Amino acid sequence: MNLSPEEKQELKEHLKAVAQLLYRQTPPENKQRFEDIETTLRDYIQEEVSPEIAKFFFPEVSQVKIGRPRRIKTIVGEVEITDKQADYFELKPHSQLSPKLEKNALLICANESYKRAEEDLWAMTGIKISHSTLHRLVKKQDVDLPESRLGIQEVSLDAGKIRLRTEENGEACEWKDYKAVCLNGTYIGAFFQENQVLIDWVNSQKLLNPFFCTGDGHQGIWNIFEELGEPAQRREILDWYHLKENLYKVGGSLKRLQKAEKLLWSGKVAETLDLFRGLKKKVAQNFCNYIETHKKRIINYEYYQKERISSLGSGAIESGIKQIGMRVKISGSQWNIENVPKILSLRCAYLNGMLY
Numbered sequence: 219m220n221l222s223p224e225e226k227q228e229l230k231e232h233l234k235a236v237a238q239l240l241y242r243q244t245p246p247e248n249k250q251r252f253e254d255i256e257t258t259l260r261d262y263i264q265e266e267v268s269p270e271i272a273k274f275f276f277p278e279v280s281q282v283k284i285g286r287p288r289r290i291k292t293i294v295g296e297v298e299i300t301d302k303q304a305d306y307f308e309l310k311p312h313s314q315l316s317p318k319l320e321k322n323a324l325l326i327c328a329n330e331s332y333k334r335a336e337e338d339l340w341a342m343t344g345i346k347i348s349h350s351t352l353h354r355l356v357k358k359q360d361v362d363l364p365e366s367r368l369g370i371q372e373v374s375l376d377a378g379k380i381r382l383r384t385e386e387n388g389e390a391c392e393w394k395d396y397k398a399v400c401l402n403g404t405y406i407g408a409f410f411q412e413n414q415v416l417i418d419w420v421n422s423q424k425l426l427n428p429f430f431c432t433g434d435g436h437q438g439i440w441n442i443f444e445e446l447g448e449p450a451q452r453r454e455i456l457d458w459y460h461l462k463e464n465l466y467k468v469g470g471s472l473k474r475l476q477k478a479e480k481l482l483w484s485g486k487v488a489e490t491l492d493l494f495r496g497l498k499k500k501v502a503q504n505f506c507n508y509i510e511t512h513k514k515r516i517i518n519y520e521y522y523q524k525e526r527i528s529s530l531g532s533g534a535i536e537s538g539i540k541q542i543g544m545r546v547k548i549s550g551s552q553w554n555i556e557n558v559p560k561i562l563s564l565r566c567a568y569l570n571g572m573l574y
Contacts, residue, residue, distance in 0.1 A: 264295030272297035292316040328568035383552040408562040427451040456515040485518035
């Protein structure tokens with residue numbers, strides 16, 4: 219605010235007069251502790267000061283003086299404007315929340331239950347929004363997916379779990395998969411029964427040549443990868459840490475396992491298979507089949523790491539799924555199936571820094 223010395227002095231005098239008036243109206247019990255005073259001041263600003271300032275600002279900026287009264291909750295308190303002024307400022311029809319307050323509410327809802335969000339919003343701002351209103355707010359959102367300004371070099375994909383509410387009381391809840399994808403270790407998207415939306419989002423980005431797709435052994439993940447970009451530019455990588463985990467599940471000779479690990483680290487699939495083909499154990503045969511299925515995705519991990527060509531694991535998306543789970547797996551939470559895409563979208567928007 220670029221005020222002249224004279225304007226600053228004028229403002230101070232007006233504010234001092236306001237402060238003296240409010241001080242005289244403050245009960246003694248509200249002037250004991252620092253916390254009591256700051257809470258009282260916040261209430262005065264929201265209930266008495268800001269609404270009066272708003273009565274001047276909104277008509278002055280819009281140059282609109284007519285219309286039916288409409289009350290809006292804002293971050294500075296509840297203000298009254300007209301429906302014509304609301305049209306000028308492009309406020310949502312019938313919404314009682316200002317754009318900034320709505321963003322703040324969504325930010326809290328992306329992190330905790332609606333009931334807790336109601337309580338925390340009240341504690342932090344002094345503004346009351348019921349948990350049912352917050353729930354409806356989230357259901358109305360159409361959050362855009364982020365678009366990377368840089369080219370995409372790495373894509374990692376995995377599945378997370380979410381618990382669905384069942385229709386019949388007493389019936390056990392269902393756990394269902396959703397797909398989550400991470401671009402360049404930065405942007406996260408989560409999709410429930412919307413594989414094509416996931417594919418379209420990734421393909422809408424600038425995919426570099428080559429770009430690297432990393433995942434575990436689940437066939438559903440590789441089916442999605444096959445739809446990304448062009449085959450000539452796509453390089454598929456089997457997550458090293460999942461590969462190593464499956465190797466040691468075979469058990470048996472530690473010496474053989476360590477030799478196999480060294481061979482796989484160098485991308486030597488045939489030599490690895492030779493170590494296990496003679497074993498009759500079911501787990502060994504399963505591992506051989508696993509290697510055969512993914513042999514084109516088993517790279518020279520040692521070289522890739524040394525040259526820093528690409529990530530060797532899907533840790534970025536596994537971390538993202540854990541962070542999504544911190545919201546959707548809150549203790550006792552169950553979701554109506556129609557609300558799942560909304561909460562996944564909101565949580566990802568928060569993780570992508572799009573709610574600030």
